[in-house]
Amino acid sequence: MHYRADVKDLVYRYDGSFAGFLCCVFESFAHKEVPLAIAAPGQAQLSLYPEREIVTVETNARRVFAGIGRLGGAVRYRLAIAFLSGEEEKDMDLLRFIRRAFEIGPNAAAMLGDAAVCRAWELERTVQNEAHLMIEFLRFEQRGNMLGAVIHPKNRVLPLLRAHFCSRLPDESFLICDATHHTAMLRRGDVVQYLPMDQYDPEPDAAEEQWQRMWRRFFQALTIEERRNETCQRTHCPKRFWQDMCEMPLYQKAGRNREKQ
Amino acid sequence: MAELAEKLEILADSAKYDVACTSSGVDRGGRHGSLGSCSAAGICHSFTPDGRCVSLLKVLLSNACCYDCCYCVNRRSNDVPRATFTPRELAELTIGFYRRNYIEGLFLSSAVLGSPDITMERMIEALRILREEYHFRGYIHAKTIPGADALLIHRLGMLADRLSVNIELPSEESLHRLAPDKQKSAVLRPMGQIAAEARQNQRELQLYRTAPKFAPAGQSTQMIIGASPETDRHILTLTEALYKKYSLKRVFYSAYLPVVQDSRLPALTTRPPLLREHRLYQADWLLRFYHFSAGELLSENEPNFDPYLDPKCDWAVRHPEFFPVEVNRAPLNELLRVPGIGPKSARRIVKARKLQTLGMPELKRLGVVLKRAQYFITCNGCLGAHGSRSEIAGALVDPKAFGVGMQQLSLDDFLPTALPDAAPQMHQLTGQGMPAQEAAQLLRQEAVTCITGRM
Numbered sequence: 137m138h139y140r141a142d143v144k145d146l147v148y149r150y151d152g153s154f155a156g157f158l159c160c161v162f163e164s165f166a167h168k169e170v171p172l173a174i175a176a177p178g179q180a181q182l183s184l185y186p187e188r189e190i191v192t193v194e195t196n197a198r199r200v201f202a203g204i205g206r207l208g209g210a211v212r213y214r215l216a217i218a219f220l221s222g223e224e225e226k227d228m229d230l231l232r233f234i235r236r237a238f239e240i241g242p243n244a245a246a247m248l249g250d251a252a253v254c255r256a257w258e259l260e261r262t263v264q265n266e267a268h269l270m271i272e273f274l275r276f277e278q279r280g281n282m283l284g285a286v287i288h289p290k291n292r293v294l295p296l297l298r299a300h301f302c303s304r305l306p307d308e309s310f311l312i313c314d315a316t317h318h319t320a321m322l323r324r325g326d327v328v329q330y331l332p333m334d335q336y337d338p339e340p341d342a343a344e345e346q347w348q349r350m351w352r353r354f355f356q357a358l359t360i361e362e363r364r365n366e367t368c369q370r371t372h373c374p375k376r377f378w379q380d381m382c383e384m385p386l387y388q389k390a391g392r393n394r395e396k397q
Numbered sequence: 398m399a400e401l402a403e404k405l406e407i408l409a410d411s412a413k414y415d416v417a418c419t420s421s422g423v424d425r426g427g428r429h430g431s432l433g434s435c436s437a438a439g440i441c442h443s444f445t446p447d448g449r450c451v452s453l454l455k456v457l458l459s460n461a462c463c464y465d466c467c468y469c470v471n472r473r474s475n476d477v478p479r480a481t482f483t484p485r486e487l488a489e490l491t492i493g494f495y496r497r498n499y500i501e502g503l504f505l506s507s508a509v510l511g512s513p514d515i516t517m518e519r520m521i522e523a524l525r526i527l528r529e530e531y532h533f534r535g536y537i538h539a540k541t542i543p544g545a546d547a548l549l550i551h552r553l554g555m556l557a558d559r560l561s562v563n564i565e566l567p568s569e570e571s572l573h574r575l576a577p578d579k580q581k582s583a584v585l586r587p588m589g590q591i592a593a594e595a596r597q598n599q600r601e602l603q604l605y606r607t608a609p610k611f612a613p614a615g616q617s618t619q620m621i622i623g624a625s626p627e628t629d630r631h632i633l634t635l636t637e638a639l640y641k642k643y644s645l646k647r648v649f650y651s652a653y654l655p656v657v658q659d660s661r662l663p664a665l666t667t668r669p670p671l672l673r674e675h676r677l678y679q680a681d682w683l684l685r686f687y688h689f690s691a692g693e694l695l696s697e698n699e700p701n702f703d704p705y706l707d708p709k710c711d712w713a714v715r716h717p718e719f720f721p722v723e724v725n726r727a728p729l730n731e732l733l734r735v736p737g738i739g740p741k742s743a744r745r746i747v748k749a750r751k752l753q754t755l756g757m758p759e760l761k762r763l764g765v766v767l768k769r770a771q772y773f774i775t776c777n778g779c780l781g782a783h784g785s786r787s788e789i790a791g792a793l794v795d796p797k798a799f800g801v802g803m804q805q806l807s808l809d810d811f812l813p814t815a816l817p818d819a820a821p822q823m824h825q826l827t828g829q830g831m832p833a834q835e836a837a838q839l840l841r842q843e844a845v846t847c848i849t850g851r852m
Contacts, residue, residue, distance in 0.1 A: 248749045249759030272442055276497045283496065303427035304434045305496065350402045350490075351499050357409040358455065359445040362654050362669055363817060367802060368448025372441070383443060383499075 138239060144169045147183060150190040150227075152176040154219055155197040157227060161234055162196040163188075170235070174227035204234065210245030211237050218259035220292040222316075229255045267296035273377045276310065278344050283310040286336055286380055294321045298328055311336070348382045355383040405490065407480040411460040411471050412506060414656075415619065416649040420452045420501035420536040422614030423558050433495060433502070433535035435558065440501050453504035453538060454491055458482055458520055462508030466565075466576035467659045468624050471508045475657065481510065484523035492531050502536030502558075503527065513544040517553065524556040536614075541591075543583040550587050551611075554594060559614035559646070562588045564639075567632045571625035574661055591616045592643040615646035622677060623653035623670040624662060628700035630691070633680055637691040640684065650677045671818035672798060676702040683708055686740050687733045704820040705844035710736045710793040713773060714851055720773045721780060724760065725750050736793060737770030757781060768792050790848035798844070799823060799837035 141164070148163065148171045150156035160174055172185055204212050218230055233256035237244035247253050270293050276283040283305070287293075294314050301310065302323060313320045313336035320333035340348065378384035421439030441450035459481035462471045470477060482490075487505070494500045505523065510516045520539060527533040539557035541550050554560055562584055566572045569581045591612060598611040618639065622632065636648045652669035655662065680702065683689040687709070694708050695701070703711050713720065713736050722731050724746055732743040742765045749755060749763060756776045761767055771781035772789045784792070800816035800823075813833050815823040826836035 243752050246748050247752045248745060248763055249753050249755055251762065254762040272440055274498050278497070285498070300434075305432065306427040306429045307432070308496070346402075347493055347497065350405060351494060351497075353402055353406045354409045354454070354456075355443065355445065355451065357406045358413045358449075358451060360413055360447050360449075360654065363447040363449070363652075363671065365448040365817060366446050367816075369444045369446050372448065372450065373444040381443065 139165065139168070139235065141165075141168050141170045141235070144171060145185050146171045147185050147187045148174045148190050149187050150174065150176065151192055152178070153192060154216075155194060156190065156192040157219065157230070158197040158200040159192050160190050160227065161200050161231060162193075163190055164231060164235070170231070171228075173225075174231060176227065179224060203238070207237050208242035208245065211242065214245060214256055214260045217263050217296075218256050220263050220295065221259045222289075222291045223259065223262075226259055229259060263291045263293065264296070266291050267293040269373075269377065270297055271300050273373065273381055274312065275380060275382050277340050278347075279340075281309065283308055284313070284336065285310070286313045286315055288316050288376070288380060289314060290316065292317055292319070294319060294330065297321070298323075302328065352383050401486060401490070404480040404482060404486075405456065407478050408456045408458075408460055408482065411477075411508070412455045412457045412504075414470065414651065414654070415455060415504070415506055415540075416651045417538065417561060417617055417619060417647065418450055418452045418455055418504060419559075419617075419647065420538075422646055423536070425534055427534065431532035431534050432492065433533055435502075435534070435536050442498070442500055452501045453536065454494055454500045454502070455504040456482070456487070456506075458484075458487065458505060458507035458516070458523065459510045460508045461510055463511060464509050464576075464578040466578060467657065467661055468565075468575050468621060468653070470656050472657075482523070484519055484526055487523045488526040488531060488533075491527060491535075492533065495533070495535055502533075502538070504538040504540075506540035507542065509542060513542040514546055514549060516542050517545040517549040521549065521552050521556065524553070528556050538614075541587050543579055543587070545587070547587075547590055550590055551594065554591060554612040555609060557612060559617060560591050560612045561617045561619070562591070563619050564588075565620060566625050567620050567622075567627040567635055568625065571627065575624065588616065588618070588643050588645075595644070615644070617645055617647040617649065619649035619651060621653050622650045622674050623667075628695075629673070629677065629680075629702050630695040630697075630700040632677060633684075633691040633695060636677075636681060637684055648681060650674050650681075668817070668821070668824060670821070672704055672820055673702070675797065675818060676704070676708060680708045688730050704822070705794050705798045705840075706848065707736075707795050709734075710769065710795070714793065714848060717852065721775045722773060723775045723778070724755050725777055735770050735773045737766035737768065737773075742766075786852045787845060787849045790845045790852065794841065794844050794848060799841050801833045801837050 148160045150160050164170060204215060215230060215234065218226065232252040236250065236252040240247060244253055248257055266289055270287055270289055274285050274287055276285045294312060297312060298321060309324045311320055311322045313333055318332060318334050320331045320336065322329045322331055375386065378386040381387055419439050421437060423435045424437040425435040427434040439452065441452045443451040445451060460471045461479040461481060462473055465473045491503045495502070505520055507516050507520060510519065524537060524539065527537065537557045538559045538561065539553050540561050540563070541553060543562065564584050565576060565579065572579060572581055594611050595615065601608040602610070639645050639648055652671050652674040653663065654669045655665045655667050658665050680694055683694065684691065694712060702708055706714065719734065722735050724732065729743055729747055732738050732746060733740065742763055745763045746755065753759065754777060767781065769792050772784050772792065774781045797818060798820040800819040801813045802816050803813055815827045815833050815836065820840065822840055823836055827833050
């Protein structure tokens with residue numbers, strides 16, 4: 137089905153939540169218009185175009201979400217994952233994707249040759265890939281009777297780490313601090329909470345330092361000098377992850393010490 | 398604790414020449430009362446400066462070997478520090494690292510400590526402590542010791558996820574010459590036993606879902622490339638036979654690194670044949686995921702891989718009659734033969750073309766590597782791109798063979814040099830004093846001319 141819409145010289149401003157974004161979608165369909173941009177609160181918006189404040193109304197958000205539900209699991213899943221992206225234009229890209237999906241129907245998720253669908257798929261893959269890299273490169277530190285970790289992801293990947301670590305460490309309490317987005321995921325007993333957190337400063341005690349030293353020695357012993365290939369290393373494990381990995385050279389310089397200042 | 402760290406260093410250093418560090422092949426969720434889970438795709442946890450992944454705690458139980466294989470660092474007559482873990486130390490170390498998300502599990506191998514049976518018993522004890530006392534559900538890869546009793550192999554398989562038996566060298570003569578203590582039968586017997594038990598276990602699992610699993614992630618093996626005179630064709634044919642006969646999950650190749658001076662071995666100054674190893678892995682992937690057979694890739698007349706072309710492009714150059722392939726209609730196995738289209742993009746194409754006709758922009762969005770593919774496909778009857786023979790050759794030639802870059806080994810090392818995995822000719826030319834970039838340009842031109850001539 138084709139939905140008529142005009143491009144309007146207008147910027148939507150919303151509260152940054154998923155429900156808020158769904159209300160932007162509602163607004164777009166209700167006024168039969170496509171804005172020039174959608175701005176979340178943290179985003180510096182330097183434009184001369186008029187802004188419209190989109191108020192988050194739960195009933196509207198639910199209506200849109202139910203509509204997306206009718207487009208099938210793949211579309212809904214893609215939207216939910218892609219929304220975690222940290223890219224600035226993601227809201228606009230996802231709005232285009234939703235409009236396209238309502239036109240095409242449930243097949244939209246598989247129509248990867250289409251520009252709007254492809255863009256949403258790219259966002260989804262970026263988020264998923266980063267979450268996977270975090271699962272690989274995250275390092276816990278024992279702190280009291282809890283495990284703690286700090287990560288610096290580009291996207292809001294915490295919800296995607298939850299299932300993996302809860303399943304892997306079924307009887308442990310742990311806290312993962314997302315230092316970029318100032319959020320932490322705390323798991324205690326069988327309860328997982330997301331908390332705002334600006335700073336997490338795990339001070340490793342002597343035993344913990346011993347473990348880290350041991351791991352570092354193991355890591356160094358494993359390197360074969362004759363095969364040295366640092367480009368390959370950086371391809372698989374980009375340098376931006378090194379600040380949180382205790383065996384990497386950048387760890388001491390940038391990691392914990394910087395946060396202490 | 399400091400003593401344990403020292404042991405770990407010695408035994409990791411001895412184990413580092415083992416190639417396999419995969420944690421794939423088994424899916425197992427966590428469970429209350431135990432620790433750990435496995436994911437079928439495998440998870441890497443770090444990458445060392447040589448670009449290899451660290452997925453498992455790869456150590457030897459002991460490096461005090463009673464054998465004297467001449468290519469091995471741990472052979473009896475070599476003067477290196479020796480150490481041996483107790484099974485409990487090893488288990489504690491594994492758990493400590495695992496909880497901190499440093500590793501995905503344990504890769505346990507060992508030098509032959511006294512006799513194969515004694516060694517295997519100690520390995521089994523370490524795994525038993527992990528599985529039964531710590532209730533560890535993470536990944537365990539164990540290496541069987543050649544010559545150990547069949548019953549011990551069975552017990553090891555009930556505890557580990559993956560087993561491996563190293564065939565070490567690609568032919569019996571080489572094995573006889575370089576590893577006089579090992580026999581081919583001692584390698585193939587456990588391999589056959591593991592394959593048979595795995596099949597038996599499959600049947601049991603069909604009857605009882607909860608039947609105990611024997612090595613659920615299968616078995617793998619590894620061989621050294623470049624220490625003995627076998628051709629690539631010989632190695633690839635052997636690989637294919639191993640996959641078919643013993644249903645191996647993986648065959649690993651390890652470029653021979655001269656670690657000891659011996660008249661039976663290549664000289665200490667020999668470079669590890671990294672590009673050859675890379676080509677073999679590429680061919681190995683073609684066997685496992687692209688439906689190629691060893692006979693298609695190499696022939697009697699050309700028993701070795703071209704250093705400048707990857708095996709798939711090489712096949713495409715030799716079979717112009719097969720192309721172009723129509724992306725909107727060709728079946729999956731034909732798409733897989735196009736240079737630049739891999740299993741992922743081939744599946745994406747098959748999925749996406751059900752809903753829309755694919756042209757070049759759509760293919761680009763799907764993530765197909767058009768640089769090579771464009772010359773071999775048609776979209777709705779239109780050729781992807783028209784190119785002269787030399788243009789096509791330029792797109793196909795593998796840039797890895799002419800790799801030039803900075804390797805920060807020392808401070809005065811600021812001139813670009815040939816990368817370790819560049820073609821041997823590159824090393825030859827730069828060794829004669831030619832600047833690396835110039836050598837790369839020269840060789841690339843030569844290679845392009847040569848490939849153009851073949852088309």
